[in-house]
Amino acid sequence: QSMLTQPPSASGTPGQRITISCSGSSSNIGNHYVFWYKQVPGTAPKVLIYNYNQRPSGVPDRFSGSHSGTSASLAISGLRSEDEAHYYCAAWDDSLSGPVFGGGTRLTVL
């Protein structure tokens, strides 16, 4: 069982805005930055958000990150079919002395 909890699935229709949550504790999200990754099945993960809410160059501003206390969220607006993928949150965990991932959320665009 992961130390970061994500819903296993999410869905939305094209153009819609969805959010994916990531719940942790004071040993991880509460005191450390959160990263979000997108993984299309069969390919390598790609960083979407770093340091809670920063986007690397090339990531559309449809993707945004936020956090409050021991939880973080990824929001995707203007949903597109190419957004179908697995999304993972990650954060450093003090009790493990290493980074941990959430279990992943499979996003389906209906």
Place this chain on the structure above:
Amino acid sequence: EVQLVESGGGLVEPGDSLRLSCVCSGCSLINAWLSWVRQAPGKGLEWVGRIKNEADGGTTDYAAPVKDRFIISRDDSKNTLFLQMNTLRTEDTATYYCTTILPGSRWGFHVWGRGTLVTVSS
């Protein structure tokens, strides 16, 4: 464009050893902190370990499941990262990705390779 390419995966038996390599094409790894992340078939992502650059001591850290069995090293003259895996177990079966760590972060996985599959089975 920075591109990481892993190699060395394959089918091995429990108890065997295997060495993975990761070469950076179009970039220099000398200043980078680097990491290995793995993903068991159909499962989520799991951090394996990291190595700092030589300027920061070149030290390594490992996740508990692989500590004392896996060794991460680097050869900056060859722009290559290594993962020596010893006493392999069936639960080590996974695709292994090498990643750069975002500058300024101590762990944030940045650029990822395409991965190499390691299968441990008798």
